[in-house]
Amino acid sequence: MFLRKIQSSLQRLKSIRPVVTARRNNTQRKGYVPYGQTGCGNYGLTFSPQTVQLMNPVKDKLLKLVPGIPFNEHVFNIGDYGTGDGATSMTFLKELLDILKERHGSERQFQVIYEDQSLNDFNSLFRRLSGVIPDPPPYLLNMDNVFAFATGVHFYKQCVPSDSMHYIMCMIAAHWLSKTPVLYKESLCIYPDSSAEEKKALRDQSLSDWETFLLMRSRELKRGGILAVSLTCEYVDETIGRISFTLQNLVFLMTHLWREYRDTGKITNKEFINTNIAYCHYNMEDLKAPFENNTSAVWQSGLRLVSSDVVINNDVFYSAWKEKKDLEGVDDRDGFVRAYVAAHRNWSNSIFMDGLSDDRSREDKLKIVDDFYVDMQERIASMNPDAFRDDFCLNYLIIVKE
Numbered sequence: 414m415f416l417r418k419i420q421s422s423l424q425r426l427k428s429i430r431p432v433v434t435a436r437r438n439n440t441q442r443k444g445y446v447p448y449g450q451t452g453c454g455n456y457g458l459t460f461s462p463q464t465v466q467l468m469n470p471v472k473d474k475l476l477k478l479v480p481g482i483p484f485n486e487h488v489f490n491i492g493d494y495g496t497g498d499g500a501t502s503m504t505f506l507k508e509l510l511d512i513l514k515e516r517h518g519s520e521r522q523f524q525v526i527y528e529d530q531s532l533n534d535f536n537s538l539f540r541r542l543s544g545v546i547p548d549p550p551p552y553l554l555n556m557d558n559v560f561a562f563a564t565g566v567h568f569y570k571q572c573v574p575s576d577s578m579h580y581i582m583c584m585i586a587a588h589w590l591s592k593t594p595v596l597y598k599e600s601l602c603i604y605p606d607s608s609a610e611e612k613k614a615l616r617d618q619s620l621s622d623w624e625t626f627l628l629m630r631s632r633e634l635k636r637g638g639i640l641a642v643s644l645t646c647e648y649v650d651e652t653i654g655r656i657s658f659t660l661q662n663l664v665f666l667m668t669h670l671w672r673e674y675r676d677t678g679k680i681t682n683k684e685f686i687n688t689n690i691a692y693c694h695y696n697m698e699d700l701k702a703p704f705e706n707n708t709s710a711v712w713q714s715g716l717r718l719v720s721s722d723v724v725i726n727n728d729v730f731y732s733a734w735k736e737k738k739d740l741e742g743v744d745d746r747d748g749f750v751r752a753y754v755a756a757h758r759n760w761s762n763s764i765f766m767d768g769l770s771d772d773r774s775r776e777d778k779l780k781i782v783d784d785f786y787v788d789m790q791e792r793i794a795s796m797n798p799d800a801f802r803d804d805f806c807l808n809y810l811i812i813v814k815e
């Protein structure tokens with residue numbers, strides 16, 4: 414019902430086509446601050462049932478390719494960029510290190526460099542690596558000659574010395590832009606009915622950021638080194654024959670609810686305009702473009718595309734709800750909604766906190782945002798999960814440095 418309301422109001426907005434003057438925002442975004450108490454491993458606890466599954470489309474390919482990377486030096490360097498609290502990659506890295514050790518000998522040395530921005534919850538990462546948070550089991554405890562480090566330098570800069578990395582992965586992170594490209598006036602991020610100026614600002618920023626991201630990784634990689642990236646996308650959903658983007662239903666719902674907060678005076682219009690999601694749903698053509706032009710800076714730097722795939726992954730929270738309903742006859746909507754919202758609050762909470770005016774006290778901001786997520790839960794609970802279901806489409810690229 415609510416979903417239909419969102420879709421029909423979108424349709425109405427489309428037909429009105431308001432002329433919105435976009436204001437360029439030159440300020441650095443305040444940052445993606447993970448939700449939850451530092452050190453408690455909230456990200457992995459609530460989101461990793463989904464994020465681990467999102468690695469599956471490239472996992473086997475990488476376990477085959479990475480051991481073939483030329484390795485004649487003393488130390489094999491692995492990077493996990495935009496790592497979060499390290500929960501998603503832990504089991505994959507154990508498998509990869511097992512294979513690499515078998516291939517190169519257990520006396521060879523391996524470094525894992527965890528990268529994320531400075532505001533990341535590195536405390537949880539270290540607690541996971543040392544086993545204080547024991548699940549998933551950390552590979553570091555039982556492996557000799559494996560060393561782990563972290564850097565808080567963001568990935569639009571060079572993060573490690575040139576020509577030092579054998580393998581870098583960056584899973585569901587590189588769609589976060591270096592800054593908010595524009596203050597979206599009527600939405601939180603790009604919307605089907607966004608103005609031409611808003612669309613252009615996002616496009617310019619995202620193409621420039623993608624190029625910068627690739628050029629930085631190119632400097633860091635050794636010849637023969639591999640870069641694996643997954644990021645959110647714009648894609649054609651063949652089941653409905655329309656262009657969609659990752660987590661569209663969730664983001665439409667967030668936008669509608671935040672508009673209601675504005676329209677009922679819970680937040681000001683200025684706060685609404687200041688609330689922006691600084692990401693881009695890249696379409697695969699744009700991501701591939703630098704690899705298809707031999708005069709591009711990316712091509713000239715030696716990066717070549719090995720594979721590119723757009724994959725619709727199941728929403729694990731929906732699937733768990735459906736399985737319980739079909740197999741046990743239990744319609745646990747509350748369980749579904751709680752797990753779903755807890756998972757997605759990780760990446761979205763700071764967006765709403767950042768939008769609120771600094772004239773408000775921290776307590777006031779926390780209350781507004783807490784109420785917002787309670788309202789979100791209630792709205793989703795009132796919908797049929799089959800209609801709300803948001804499968805998780807991602808772009809996957811594997812790239813080699815020649």
Ligand SMILES: C[S@@+](CC[C@H](N)C(=O)[O-])C[C@H]1O[C@@H](n2cnc3c(N)ncnc32)[C@H](O)[C@@H]1O
Pocket residue numbers: 445464494495496497498501502528529530533566567568569583584585586587589590591760
């Ligand atoms: C959705 S999480 C992904 C975490 C993990 N890679 C995974 O697959 O579950 C996105 C991560 O990207 C990080 N991130 C966002 N912008 C970044 C930047 N400019 N540089 C480095 N990391 C960034 C966030 O801090 C966050 O940890």
